[in-house]
Amino acid sequence: MSLLIGCFLxxxxxxxxxxxxxFVASGLYLVVYGVAPDIIVAQRMIAGVESFPLLAVPFFILAGNLMNIAGVTGRIYSFAVALVGWMKGGLAQVNILGSVIFSGMSGTALADAAGIGTIEIKAMRDHGYPVEAAVGVTAASATLGPIFPPSLPFVIYGMMANVSIGALFMAGILPGVVMTLLMMLTVAVIAYRRGWGSDAPFDTRKLLAASLEVLVVLLFPLAVWVLTRAGLSLNLSVLAALALLVALDWRYQFSAVMALMTPMILIGGMTMGWFTPTEAAVAAVIWSLFLGLVRYRTMTFATLAKASFDTIETTASVLFIVTAASVFAWLLTVSQAAQLMSDAILSVTDNKWVFLLLVNILLLVIGCFLDTIAAITIVVPILLPIALRLGVDPVHxxxxxxxxxxxxxxxxPLGMVLFVLSRVAKLSVERTTVAILPWLVPLFLALLVITFVPVVTLWxxxxxxxxx
Incomplete structure (x- = not known):
């Protein structure tokens, strides 16, 4: 065990x-101790990626890339400006609201930071905000991506923990709302202390237009309910309501209705049993193609090819990490490392709440050094059995x-959002890190609420x- 973990570190x-x-640590351990033949290792590698839920990974990545090149991010940003840009610290509030909407499409923090975050940082800088403030709020809001459904980390966790991915998606909604409110409150406090003003005049017409777009989107579930009550089947009701919405959008040329429909289609489709979370990823891609090629006509074959190659590159890296982590996690189990760690933790405490506090500290440290996918794949087999033994719900x-x-x-050293925003804002990693520190306060408060008030997650x- 010491050889495996020591070599890795x-x-x-x-x-x-x-x-x-x-991979190297696992190979060295196998050569020295010979715990399994080569064929078993190969089987573990294949088993790590041979999973139906993992099919969602490339499709959600592709959907996020397609949304970026289809101009959806710009429309979401304009919509958020009309809705909250008139508040004090308006563009910082826009930053958060834009991330909430975009997170319902991409499912990844990196897509959020690299996509809509690029627009937000430039706009805040152009309006006179310190670049550090723009980077800090963008980094904090990017964490909403994997909490609101859909979420790539939830897909990986659900696969590893044998937990319903649909339940995880629904469980993320209220915690996401809590995080959003805490971040918006933080912006309001900082805006008051630093004297930030509004960044868009209070325009009743624009505010009413943005509110109308929200109402039009909410018309979709209402129309489905009315049509089903009238005797139509659920499938026909959904198709008819969608056709009505598309017709209204085509007639009145709304700015962001079709973009705002993406989370509605994904979450509503999973809730009504129209498709599984994995199939929802495919639905997200189809809807992205519809927006880019038909509705907005901003997508070309060149940009489509670029999005496809970017997706292939990202997916390959994710699956490579999953493969390596699967072998490593299996060897941790074979070498009794998982059992020894479990015994060590239980020797410290058998109290559920103390355990969760220790888990938070451990995961915060691990998150600084390990890629998210690798961390989930390695840590779940070790910590989840202890959590279940102490009565912690696996979804929570x-x-x-x-x-x-x-x-x-x-x-x-491995915070990918940190490096992406450092590159986008043309700041050093050190300055970017310092800029992010104040925005950790609402994130830690949200973490405490989610950890010690399970009803927020499970209700x-x-x-x-x-x-x-």
Whole structure:
């Protein structure tokens, strides 16, 4: 066990990529101890990626890339400006609201930071905000991506923990709302202390137009309910309501109705049983293509090809990490490392709340050094059995783990959101890190609420019958 973990940590410290570090450490352990033949290792590698839920990964990544090139991010930004840009610290509030909407499409923090975050940082800088403030609020709001459904980390966790991905998606909604409110409150406090004004005049017409677009989107579930009450089947009701919405959008040329419909289609489709979370990823891609090629006509074959190649590159890296982490996690189990760690934790405490506090501290540290996908794949087999033994709901535990690892994305040495925003804002990693620090306060408050008030996470999936 000491050879496996020690070799992995040494390789990480000298700068070897995470996946290669796990592969080399696993290979060295197998050569020295000969715990399994080569064919077993190959089987474990294949088993790590041979999963139906993992099919969602490339499709959600592709959907996020397509949304970026289809001009959806710009429309979401304009919509958010009309809705909250008149508040004090308006563009910072726009930043948060835009991330909430975009997170319902991409499912990843990186897509949020690199997509709508690029627009938001430039706009805040052009309006006189310090670049550090723009980077800080963008980084904090990017963590909303994997909390609101859909979410790639939830897909990986659901696969590893054998938990309903639909339940995880629904469980993320209320915690996402809590995080959003805490971030918006933080912006209001900072705006008051620093004397930030509004960034868009209070325009009743624009505010009413933005509110009307929200009402038009909410017309979709209402129309479905009315049509089903009138005797139409659910499938026909959904298609008829969607056709009505498309007709209204085509007639009145709304700015963001079709973009705002993306979360509605995905969440509503999963809730009504129209498609599974994995199939929802395909639906997101189809809807993105419809927006880019038909509705907005901003997508060309060149940009479509670029989005496809970017998706292939990202998916390959994710699956490579999953493969390496699967072998590494299996060897942790075979070497009894998982059992030893479990015994060590239980020797410290058998209190559920103390355990969750220790888990938060551990995951915050792990999140600074390990890629999110690798961390979930390695840590779930070790910590989840202890959590179940102490009576922690696996869905609740998934939210705790994901939020901790999202906060880890904001820290060196391996915080990918940190590096993306450093490149976008043309700031050093050190200055970017300092800029993010004040925005960790609402994230830590949200983490405490989600950890120690389980009803925030579990109420919605329980009401929908997804968990008992």
């Amino acid at each position: 040494v390789l990480m410290l000298v700068g070897v990529p995470v996946a290669i570090s796990m 535990f998934g939210l705790i783990m994901t939020l901790n690892l999202m906060i880890g994305l904001l820290h060196p 919605l999936p329980t009401q929908m019958g997804l968990i008992r």
